[in-house]
Amino acid sequence: MGISSGIISTVTGSVGSVTTVNDKTGYSLTAGSYSVRASSTQHGSVSFGASDSDLNVTISSVTVTRAFASGDSRTNAVTEVGQSFISTELTGATTVNKKRGASGTITGTSAAEVMELF
Amino acid sequence: MALVHLVWFRRTTGQWIGEWKGLVPEPDIDPTIIGDERLRLMNAWQQRIQSTLGPRCLPGEQEWNLDEWDACPSGGAVCLDVTRFGWPIGDHAWHRWDDPHRMLDWGDEHTFIEIRTDTMEIVANQRSHRPIRDAVPGQHVVDITHTQWARFYGRIFGRFIWREGEQRWSFMPSGTEGCCAPKELAEAPIDLGLGVEKESVYHGEFVQRARH
Secondary structure (H helix, E strand, O other), X not given: OXXXXXXXXXXXXXXXXXXXXXXXXXXXXXXXXXEEOOXXXXXXXXXXXXXXXXXXXXXXXXXXXXXXXXXXXXXXXXXXXXXXEEEEOOOOEEEEEEEOOOOOOOXXXXXXXXXXXX | OEEXXXXXXXXXXXXXXXXXXXXXXXXXXXXXXOHHHHHHHHHHHHHHHHOOOOOOOOOOEEEEOHHHHHHOOOOOEEEEEOHXXXXXXXXXXXXXXXXXXXXXXXXXXXXXXXXXXXXXXXEEEEEEOOOOOXXXXXXXXXXXXXXXXXXXXXXXXXXEEEEXXXXXXXXXXXXXXXXXXXXXXXXXXXXXXXXXXXXXXXXXXEEEEEEO
């Protein structure tokens, strides 16, 4: 995940002692004491083939808290695009669903967008 | 006790140092104090709390870049309360701290592909400012940022085949002309972060199943 190998993880607990172990921090800021740039986004696309009339694909996702999601459908063929929508769960997965709207040969991708505003 | 999620960054480079989430004593601040003075007292309270926190020292959900921690001089870090985001531990690793403007900023998006580990087919191309972790059983997310794969984002669909003689994965693009990744990716190196544990036959070709 782009994080260096020097990672440690332990179980959840609480602060017990008051021993100073961190002299590296010059200052601390609580929420409201600093700003955050605009938003974060996730864009995902899945592929579907000509024989897919009703396709559901579940993909891993960022864990969303205040995010909203939207879906679209793109094709590279000449016939109808069809319908596409997605549903978002808070557990880190997003389901992309594509339904063919008409007969004919359709291939392309369905896309999912997740955006979190601050 | 209050649940807090704290993140440390280098002040000079903006680089993420680590994160800690856990229970701490509630701040004891006169509720009649408001505005800038309250913020000052809250920041001072947090500075006291965080002075007890660091790698290897206390229970709590945490992740650290120990190289950055060791390289950071005294006073060289800033500690932010990021509880309001509600993100998992480690998700701030790609954030950048802008010290002069006191602003938390985003780094470049990362690019990912997601594969089914039984057929080794690519099921999704993704981009995100935040880490995308494996969340679907039987699927695995691979970060391809800064590799030659990344520039073909949105067109990387197909499947991987294990080349036993060369001990590497090769890529077989799928899709119609113009919408799939170019054939040059077939020989492009990639680290899928997967082992190989058993042989199988898929679509008439020799492949090996990935160990996930």
